[in-house]
Amino acid sequence: MPATSTLTTNGIAAIPAFNHASDLTAAEPGYRVIRRNGSVTPFDASKITVALTKAFLAVERSGAAGSRRVHDLVEGLTDQIVSNLTRRVGEGRTFHIEDVQDQVELALMRGEHHKVARAYVLYREERARERTATEATDAGRTISALNVKTDDGSLAPLDEARLAAIVSEACEGLSDVAAEPILAEARRNLYDGITVDELSLAPILAARTLVEQEPNYAFVSSRLLLDRLRREALSYVSGRPEQATQTEMAERYASYFPEFIHVGIEAGLIDHELGRFDLDRLGASLKPERDLQFQYLGLQTLYDRYFLHTKGKRFELPQAFFMRVAMGLAVREIDREARAIEFYDLLSSFDFMASTPTLFNSGTLRPQLSSCFLTTVADDLDGIFKAVKDNALLAKYSGGLGNDWTLVRGLGAHIKGTNGESQGVVPFLKVANDTAIAVNQGGKRKGAVCAYLETWHVDIEEFLDLRKNTGDDRRRTHDMNTANWVPDLFMERVEADGEWTLFSPDETADLHDLYGKPFRAAYEAYEAKAAAGGIKVFRKVRAHDLWRKMLTMLFETGHPWVTFKDPCNIRSPQGHVGVVHSSNLCTEITLNTSKDEVAVCNLGSINLVNHLTENGLDLDRLAKTVGTAMRMLDNVIDINFYTIPEARRSNLHHRPVGLGIMGFQDALQALRIPYASQAAVEFADHSVEAISYHAISASVDLAAERGSYASFEGSLWSKGILPIDSIKLLEDARPGAQMDGASTLDWEALRMRVKKTGMRNSNTMAIAPTATISNICGVSQSIEPAYQNLFVKSNMSGDFTVVNAQLVHDLKVRGLWDEVMVSDLKYFDGSVGQIDRIPDDLKALYATAFEIDSSWLIEAASRRQKWIDQAQSLNLYIANPSGRKLDELYRLAWRKGLKTTYYLRSRSATHVEKSTLKGTDGKLNAVSPAAVAAAPIVVDPGQAWGKACAIDDPDCEACQ
Template sequence: MNSSTSQTPAVPRKCLGTVRKRDGREIDFDSRLVATAIEKAFRAELNLADGQSLTSDTVGDIDAIVRQVEAVVTANDRQRSVTVEQIQDVVEIGLMKCQHFRVARLYILYRTEHARMRAIRGKNSELDSVEGQSAEANRLTVEIEEGVRVAFDVDRLSRFINQCSAASLPEVDTQEIVEEVVRGAFDGMTPDDLMRGLVLSARSRIERDPAYDHLAAELQASVIYRQAIGKTQFFNDFKQTYRDHFEHYIIEAIRAKRLSPELRDFDLSKIADALQPDRDGKFRYLGMQTIYDRYLLHIDGRRIETPQYFWMRVAMGLALAESENHEERAIEFYQLLSSLRFTSATPTLFNSGTLHPQLSSCYLTTVQDDLDHIFKSIGDNARLSKWAGGLGNDWTNVRATGARIKGTNGESQGVIPFLKIVNDAAVAVNQGGKRKGAVCAYMEPWHLDFIEFLDLRKNTGDERRRTHDMHTAAWIPDLFMQRLQNDGQWTLFSPDEVPDLHDCYGQSFVERYEYYEMEAAAGRMRQHRTMSASELWRKLLTRTFETGHPWVTFKDPSNIRSPQDHAGVVHSSNLCTEILLNTSDDETAVCNLGSINLGRHIVDGKLDLELLQRTVNTAMRMLDNVIDINYYPTPEAQNANSRHRPVGLGLMGYQDALSDLGIPIASQTAVEFADRSMEAISYYAILASCELAAKRGRYESYAGSKWDRGLLPIDTLELVDAERGEPVSVDRDSNLDWNLVRAAIAEHGMRNSNCLAIAPTATISTIVGCTQSIEPTYKQLYSKSNLSGEFTQTNSRLVNALKQRGLWNAEMLDSLKYYDGTVGEIANLPADVKELFATAFEIEPKWLIAAAAKRQKWIDQGQSLNLYLASPSGKAIDAMYQLAWKSGLKTTYYLRSLAATQVEKSTVDVNRHGIQPRWMKSQSQSSEIRVDRVASPAACSIDDPDCEACQ
């Protein structure tokens, strides 16, 4: 946040009333004290020195909150003094309403900790006792509707929370929660205020035990039910009411133009009977809060969807493509979604069943070397982003700085100024107002502007040549990596003088590149530059280390292994590096994503292949339906998707599956599981697409594809070996009978040009409560931030394992905080627990690369693979990326150093631990390249610390 010359509001001293302290004393209310306290909270969060000013927006928000406090004091003083707790509660709610979630979180933690310290010190005055609170509460009223107030009944509040199933768990102290809500109560509060207080109170205790997570989820569900149905889950006829109200919800949403009138064509009674309200209990609190904030349909802020209505709406929207048995297919899709075994990507969840069903996740474009097409591409970005699409742009084709412009006889300014415009357009046109706009620019390293391209994300230099809100990726040919290995030279060109390099790969690229090098050496090239390949590589890795960009992706394996090599060239990947599809001036590649929750397929200690096959079959049908239902923002997108029909079935919950199997992620057993599980998903997905082709027909451009030529993804590794002249270091072993798949394809063909891609799943994994994508556990206890706020997350599997051994207690929680959510250095933990629950920075990246290489055997597109280094050095980073290339990976994603988001440690007694955590030591030790810490857990950083652009 930038500072300005604005100052804290000059709040005059006003005696609007009196404030009753906790010891019973009454003092005059002073607005200036409130303003100063809020200002200090902002300064602490923003790390501002006393001399630095707050922004004018922040000052305005502080002033607004102070006015809210004054209004409460004025209203209350007509009858009695306002309490300190009431003032603090108004401030807390005001911060949340102004969306200052981080400041509000610190405020909540401050209040909670000080309440705990008062209890420890034995301050049991009448006002702090239950009896005193009850006496005070009995004088308060609740405004149940405008102008209608009833007495605040503490017993009723207690009865309500004790009806929650989680309230009966021994770890939950509901009385403590009620007491906290009573302390924050104020006269004239609404039922919504009370519910918000209960949810926040339960939420603040999640770090103590996962039981509070379940309680907070139940309470948040009650908020949703009150808005959507008018009843909570504690009414006797609730389940029937839940189902009966479904048709009213559909009609209301259609009238409000939130849903498509086509949904009325379903037999809504049959659909409603299939709803399973009990499945709302599968959500954890963060998932429930996330769908409440951004996914559930609302009218003027009132949610009209429940979680099961939400799943059914998505299912019905996808079933619109079915030519018959609409209800049966919708119910089939619903059963899969609501079981949390598979989840469609965020655009599908946002828009399925609506008037604008833009259901696709990713769009890839190639920008031509033409001013009109450049600005058309920027306009297309805006249209695609508006409907929640993540963008990948290939800019390699655009001429370099200094290249001749024939029409004006001038010189080009190159690519960089246009990328600045792309960056600003992404900020201006966000994803439907629900997520930030997101775009990644790709460039090959032989482009003369590539060195400046590497500097785009730097925090220093000419701001007109910086793109702080856009991502960048290097699209690296094998020849560069081989020159690097051989300590060779590398030449940079302007694309207008080497026009065919953009479309060449493999040996064809080598031949043309070497030809242009000879032309340059002979003086027949107007612009070129020669440098050491290792010098350029070092600069690339330095920038990746400092800023997280560019991502390292590989052009040749992405093209050589592409099923669609007959139909064009893969010029780039997408926003999150997992999509690898052809692009051209008349085709904007589109991919439709969804992910299997692998952890939900571990049954009785093993991977349930039969259950997995049922999941994959239904999921592939749902993804294929997206193509026909989809709203296409541009004709180029519709053209590409209609011709090739690609989908990207991925997975999430990989770490959960390993944990349930008792397999440490840093082990050969885990690598073998990655191989077997991905082979099974690939096998069933390809077979499912083949079966769809038998019923619905082959995709239009099938003839001549690798599928048509009898080549499966596993077969294409040999092609990479041949083009490189050296083998990819991964085995070709398999466990399933692929002859059955080959025979089916030969008979029926394929419905989809591409079937598989592993996306980050940052948001959808949050919704369903599983670990992200193929990620290791980031930390066992950490603070997660997204557009819904900031949330403390604890790994329930670790907590359960520790409970079984009698090791989960307040001291263990304190140790987890001190060691920043890692277990490796906690003294009294058994070695097997440390090994099983090792976190991302406690394992060597070679294990993640080895597992990814095994998966890549079976995947026809790519995977969003984050790499983690706790103590990075130039040597370690170089070795890591070279291993990724040699292992046959098509792409990598973020390089992660230690995270900027840490667990709140204000309650930790650091003296008790006696030593400095290893993660702190690694920060203080300098390496070959300066550390500029990149954002935190897993996936993209569009919405730090988690990307939400793709899923």
């Protein structure tokens, strides 16, 4: 239709629907549009802007001034539409005319132009009805006459029979899915001369559109992606065009695997040592059926960023990927084939998953396998810029960083060498911020760093302002995370409404290494000295005012996080050889740092859901998983590629590892336990007790086989003080601590084994965010409550509809799963709480993060913390924040003995996408066209968490 506006029969202004390719604006050359009749034309016109302008003028009937406003508005909308189209289009560089209309509609909704959007929706629906009555349907079009452009540029007839067979195979064994709707949608996007890559994408994208209706389509989409990957990988390793079905891969995998290893070695991507394994034995051990475990988000993530590739071609299939990682971890084992198979079985079963750096780099020429690095920055230029250089070297190979900046002297402090005054710590933090952005790990993910500062530092108030969007930008760090390192004495002064004195560390340097009662004594002595005129740079503040500003900045900017110095040190097994000066990027690592030692931690997480039976945890399976996982993590320490000597020295001397968990929320739902319940707190307690018990036991076994770590003597371990016992040390230092001390397992026997045999690892447990590896395994992240039951997840691989499959199952059982329920879930931001026809027991079981009182999160975290020798990445959620609520929440976290907290997430920054799009993955749909005008604020899912990192920021999956 021409880009004009008319009145429809119901009197609503008709909005141009871009029915022809000529109605599109010019975009990057090479993009094409599939028209409804199957023809393809260039994406090259200037009509989106024109059509949008006419649409606004038709609805708003603007005058001259309004027209100028509309012109500026439409330019921005057009840029957004073109950007979204080209970002999602994939390798084929084509999109259907309906996709263009979808993006126009979405842009109008995002911009809150509800009247225009409503008219646009109604007009599209009217035109669709007209086409149904007057045009031949896509099903009537003979597609068998279409040709496919092969890799060598020649044309071959479309093999529709294979297309149908692949889609049917992808649906096998899955309930409530069907091949027909996938084929119908795929055919809509075919055209004569379509490339092989575009043909492979068509059914994948078609299946994705159905995920919100039935979660099992996430598995179908993954299996269709597998077909694309198999063609790409098999063709590359064999040197000839090749494709295989899932059934055919049962035999092909074994012969493919040795080819894959040799191709990777020749390409300079795989360590030559892997070629010396018995590759035939390992290839025969692969389990092709485990390729079917993936959901689409997990496999697409692996495809985009983890699988080895060269010359633009992925040549690593999923089971080869897991075996390559396993071989890299077993390379120094005596019977390395047997160990590689053992490690492979664990990884490929999804019972345990190694952290992202290990998955990226194991078995490669630069096996940097460690997740986290902690450093202390010295108070001189050489030390400061060495720390910045170290950050760059550590981040280059996927390390997440935590920097302790407390020793750097404050603003106004004397500089002896120049007889001048220091500009404080903030300018150097700006340099560290910019370095993290510059080093982006080869495009795999941003370099990421967190700066820590103790609360007595004279620059603490400027430190709190670092993430503000106002003020002198030279004293802001918009990309670097920050965290407060809070002494117990400060919290006591807050509770007593007392004064707090800020010092420059060049005059009070020993405070940096002190905690507990010695810190109190030294700090009070410095206060007396300052009062007597013996200290030049200091400032007194009301403790409660500073605390209030800390919480205010935390709410407004998401930073600095609140972490507690004293419990991190008092309960540290390694207090005899150093001090914990900070945590890491994600606040779960608590290891000693110094001028000579950069702390390193090696992470991996147990999939809790896979260890459940009808009666609860399968303790035998859990013990087996933990034993193998601990061996893998310990091997990382010896195999690891270290970029700086201080990291190597520290890691080999202390050998810390961090075994964590993921799928906690899924496990609760499988056990029918609401997160906000005492039963959930008890499950958190008992599950982590079991993991801690077996992790410590496994470390003892490794010590018996390989020897204790070098600094074992004098540690809490050597004294028979296990994490559960160190609670007493915290209570002695801080009488107000409120931690549960109950246990259920035979800890006395294990205590005796530890004292007699020793430990292989100074630290054994830490619960990381698992932002990416939980996606790979298809389970909920870490210990997080459900974000929403239906939402769009954005990461570096794109946008993915995520549906709580367990909820869908329960609703189906009760006859409640239908289109209306899908629409209701979208309208209520994935929450079941406001949907009247959902029973109360399901509302409690499937309550989302903002419907759960955060005190339950702290109670569960406190129970876990008693078993963990490091810490946990604990996000806190608050639906209707106030100063009083924040104050109570963080004081509770301190009293309950938590070592650290992570992000504070507030509901004000979170809204699900509400649009009226149908049949599109990437954006959620509103209830009906009539709901468009009444829809609440719309926020891009990529920005939905605003201040959050690990869940929805496409550029930050820093820890795992």
